[in-house]
Amino acid sequence: MRLCIVGGALQGMEATFLGKKADFETVVLDRKPTAPALSFCDEPHVLNPLENPDEARKVFESCDAVIPACEELDLLKSLDSMLSGSSVEFLFDLESYGVSCSKKRSNEVMSSVGVPLPQPWPECGFPVIVKPSSQSGSVGVSVAFDQEDVERGLDTVRTLGDEPVIQEFVHGRSMSVEVIGNGDTARSFVTTEVMLDHNYDCKMVRCFPDLLSPEEDKFFGKIGVDVAEAIGLKALMDVEAIDTPKGLRVLEIDARIPSQTPAAILTGTGINLLEELVASRTDRETGRTNSGRSGIYWHMYQKDGVLRTNGEKEFGHVRNPRMERGLFGSDDSITDYESGSKDWHGTFMVSADTPEKAEARRESVIKKIIETCQVDTYIDGTPDVI
Ligand SMILES: Nc1ncnc2c1ncn2[C@@H]1O[C@H](COP(=O)(O)OP(=O)(O)O)[C@@H](O)[C@H]1O
Ligand SMILES: [Mg+2]
Known part of the structure; x- marks a missing residue:
C-alpha cells in the first residue's frame, strides 16, 4: 500500500506514524518545507495542491490511497473533486466532515438519535460554555457564570463571524x-x-x-x-x-x-x-483483535534545564523529527532529541499488561530523561480547576 498523506503537521505526523507502523509506503505532501512529518515519511514532497494541481495529481496517481491530514476546507474540497471517480481511494468523507464542522448541525443529528448532550441554555442554568459552532482547537470557547459573561462570550463568537452554541458546563x-x-x-x-x-x-x-x-x-x-x-x-x-x-x-x-x-x-x-x-x-478485515493491554501516549518538551509535559500545539514545533524505538526506555517515540541537546520535543509511547505497569513505565521514561538530560525542574501542568 502506497499512501499519500496531504498535510505534514500534527494529523500528518499521526498518519505517517500509523502508516509506517502498518508497513505502508508513506508519501507526505505539505506546502511548508518545515512540516514535521516530511522528515520521517518515505517520500516527502514540498507542494501545494491548490497551486500546483498537476504536480499533485501525479503524486496522487502514483499512490493507492490519499488521506487528507489538514482542516483547510478549500484544500479538502479540491482534493475531493480531484479524486472522486479516480481509481485512487480517497480516505475522507467531505459530506460527513461538513456536518461535523458545525456543532449546531451535529448536535441536531445527535439529539435526533438520542445521544446524551450537555443541556442547552437557558434551561441548564449557570455555569455554561459559550462556544463558536464551526471552530476547532478550543478557539473562542469560554465559561460563563452570569449573563454578563454570556454577552462577552457572544461577542467573541461574533468577532469570529460564527454562530454560538451555549450549553451546560459539564x-x-x-x-x-x-x-x-x-x-x-x-x-x-x-x-x-x-x-x-x-x-x-x-x-x-x-x-x-x-x-x-x-x-x-x-x-x-x-x-x-x-x-x-x-x-x-x-x-x-x-x-x-x-x-x-x-x-x-x-x-x-x-x-x-x-x-x-x-x-x-x-x-x-x-x-x-x-x-x-x-x-x-477494500472490504477486507485486518483480522487484528484487541490485545487488551494498556498504553500511554504523551508529549514532553525540554528547554534549558526545564522539562515539561506539554500539549500537542507545543509538540507541533518539533523540528525534523524521526521515529525511534526504545528511546529512554519507551516503546516508540517521535522526537528531535539528539544526545546532549537541551531544547527538544518528544512524543513517547509505552505499553504494559496492566494500567499500573504502564504508568510505572511512563514514570521510568521521565526519570531516565531527567537523569540523562541535566534537567533541574520538571513541570507537569494541569488546567486550573474552575
Ligand atoms: N459543555 C461543556 N462543558 C465543559 N467543557 C466544555 C464543554 N464544551 C466544550 N468544553 C471544553 O472546551 C473544549 C473545546 O470544545 P469542543 O466542543 O471540543 O470544541 P473544539 O475542540 O472544536 O474547539 C473541550 O475539549 C472541553 O475542554
Ligand atoms: Mg474538541
Whole structure:
C-alpha cells in the first residue's frame, strides 16, 4: 500500500506514524518545507495542491490511497473533486466532515438519535460554555457564570463571524472513541481518555481497557455507531465526550483522522485505525483483535534545564523529527532529541499488561530523561480547576 498523506503537521505526523507502523509506503505532501512529518515519511514532497494541481495529481496517481491530514476546507474540497471517480481511494468523507464542522448541525443529528448532550441554555442554568459552532482547537470557547459573561462570550463568537452554541458546563474526564463507517454501517473502536495541560491542550492519552464500566463503554461505542450511521459516515471520525457523574455527555464529533488517540490505541491494543480504514474501503478485515493491554501516549518538551509535559500545539514545533524505538526506555517515540541537546520535543509511547505497569513505565521514561538530560525542574501542568 502506497499512501499519500496531504498535510505534514500534527494529523500528518499521526498518519505517517500509523502508516509506517502498518508497513505502508508513506508519501507526505505539505506546502511548508518545515512540516514535521516530511522528515520521517518515505517520500516527502514540498507542494501545494491548490497551486500546483498537476504536480499533485501525479503524486496522487502514483499512490493507492490519499488521506487528507489538514482542516483547510478549500484544500479538502479540491482534493475531493480531484479524486472522486479516480481509481485512487480517497480516505475522507467531505459530506460527513461538513456536518461535523458545525456543532449546531451535529448536535441536531445527535439529539435526533438520542445521544446524551450537555443541556442547552437557558434551561441548564449557570455555569455554561459559550462556544463558536464551526471552530476547532478550543478557539473562542469560554465559561460563563452570569449573563454578563454570556454577552462577552457572544461577542467573541461574533468577532469570529460564527454562530454560538451555549450549553451546560459539564465536569468529568474527557473521553474519546473512534468510529469507521462504510457509508452504510459503522464500527466503533476503543475508548481512550484525553488529559489536558495548563492551556487545555491535550498532553496525554491513556488507552486502558477499564476506563469506563463495561455498560458505559458499550454505550459509548453505540453512540459512535448511531451517529456515524445517522450521517452516513464513509471514513473515520472521533466522538468526544465528558464522563460526568450523570453519565456521558457528548461535546462534539470530528469526521477526519484525529491526532494522538489512534497512536495511543495502537500502543495499547495493537489495533491500527489507519490500517482498519484502508481495509474498510477494500472490504477486507485486518483480522487484528484487541490485545487488551494498556498504553500511554504523551508529549514532553525540554528547554534549558526545564522539562515539561506539554500539549500537542507545543509538540507541533518539533523540528525534523524521526521515529525511534526504545528511546529512554519507551516503546516508540517521535522526537528531535539528539544526545546532549537541551531544547527538544518528544512524543513517547509505552505499553504494559496492566494500567499500573504502564504508568510505572511512563514514570521510568521521565526519570531516565531527567537523569540523562541535566534537567533541574520538571513541570507537569494541569488546567486550573474552575
Ligand atoms: N459543555 C461543556 N462543558 C465543559 N467543557 C466544555 C464543554 N464544551 C466544550 N468544553 C471544553 O472546551 C473544549 C473545546 O470544545 P469542543 O466542543 O471540543 O470544541 P473544539 O475542540 O472544536 O474547539 C473541550 O475539549 C472541553 O475542554
Ligand atoms: Mg474538541
